[in-house]
Amino acid sequence: MIDIKSENELRLISEAGRVVKLILEELKYAARPGITTARLAEKAEEIIKKCNSRSAFKGYRGYPGIICTSLNEQVVHGIPGEKRLSSGDILSIDVGIEKDGYFADSAITLPIGDKVSENAARLIDITEKSLYAGIEKAVEGNRLFDISNAIQQLSESHGYAVVRDFVGHGIGRSLHEEPEVPNWGKQGTGPRLKNGMVLAIEPMINEGGYEVEVLPDGWTAVTKDRLLSAHFEHTIAITEHGPKVLT
Ligand code: MF3
Numbered sequence: 001m002i003d004i005k006s007e008n009e010l011r012l013i014s015e016a017g018r019v020v021k022l023i024l025e026e027l028k029y030a031a032r033p034g035i036t037t038a039r040l041a042e043k044a045e046e047i048i049k050k051c052n053s054r055s056a057f058k059g060y061r062g063y064p065g066i067i068c069t070s071l072n073e074q075v076v077h078g079i080p081g082e083k084r085l086s087s088g089d090i091l092s093i094d095v096g097i098e099k100d101g102y103f104a105d106s107a108i109t110l111p112i113g114d115k116v117s118e119n120a121a122r123l124i125d126i127t128e129k130s131l132y133a134g135i136e137k138a139v140e141g142n143r144l145f146d147i148s149n150a151i152q153q154l155s156e157s158h159g160y161a162v163v164r165d166f167v168g169h170g171i172g173r174s175l176h177e178e179p180e181v182p183n184w185g186k187q188g189t190g191p192r193l194k195n196g197m198v199l200a201i202e203p204m205i206n207e208g209g210y211e212v213e214v215l216p217d218g219w220t221a222v223t224k225d226r227l228l229s230a231h232f233e234h235t236i237a238i239t240e241h242g243p244k245v246l247t
């Protein structure tokens with residue numbers, strides 16, 4: 001069952017979304033060569049506390065971080081640590097928050113410093129565009145995999161591969177609700193979309209092959225070929241006025 005949220009629930013989810021957005025804006029500015037990913041997580045924690053909220057990730061199935069920081073060939077679920085960012089890196093930052101019982105989740109991928117290759121910049125650009133191509137399809141009457149298909153079409157038409165092992169998800173009263181939102185699929189299939197559904201759409205797009213593996217830390221997913229990966233995510237609501245981005 002895909003849950004339909006009331007107006008009041010949508011308001012609460014967008015309050016959580018506001019905190020997520022605030023954190024990503026702050027970290028976007030802070031993510032410069034020389035800073036550690038642990039320091040970025042500390043900055044996130046300060047804002048989380050100030051906003052009377054909590055990390056949706058810390059403790060989730062034993063995940064140890066406040067946020068996820070995934071560098072270069074890391075796809076998702078990188079754990080913040082003492083590694084310093086270097087010019088030329090690309091860094092995905094994923095933030096999930098619970099506030100007053102409701103959840104929001106969003107991710108961005110950033111170029112670090114001024115030495116990022118044209119290839120890496122293009123991967124970031126296309127991954128973000130694929131997210132928005134998916135969001136555009138999040139309207140009542142469409143099918144769920146119309147979203148998936150739009151993401152797949154856009155990224156594959158630029159020669160990239162869509163990660164299969166992780167998917168987006170419904171969100172609201174928990175971090176992960178039904179349905180799963182894959183980033184690949186057949187147009188015109190899947191459950192019918194309805195106003196009041198809230199989805200976290202999150203394409204993970206690889207420069208090389210789509211295969212990923214998990215490092216011995218049990219969390220960090222990396223590309224099998226160690227080529228670059230990018231990740232963008234928004235929490236969105238399907239409304240009578242069209243898709244509404246809540247993060
Ligand atoms: N955005 C990811 C998701 O919704 C991040 C989860 S990290 C975890 O699945 F630590 F909570 F697993």
Ligand code: CO
Pocket residue numbers: 105168169200202233
């Ligand atoms: Co998510």
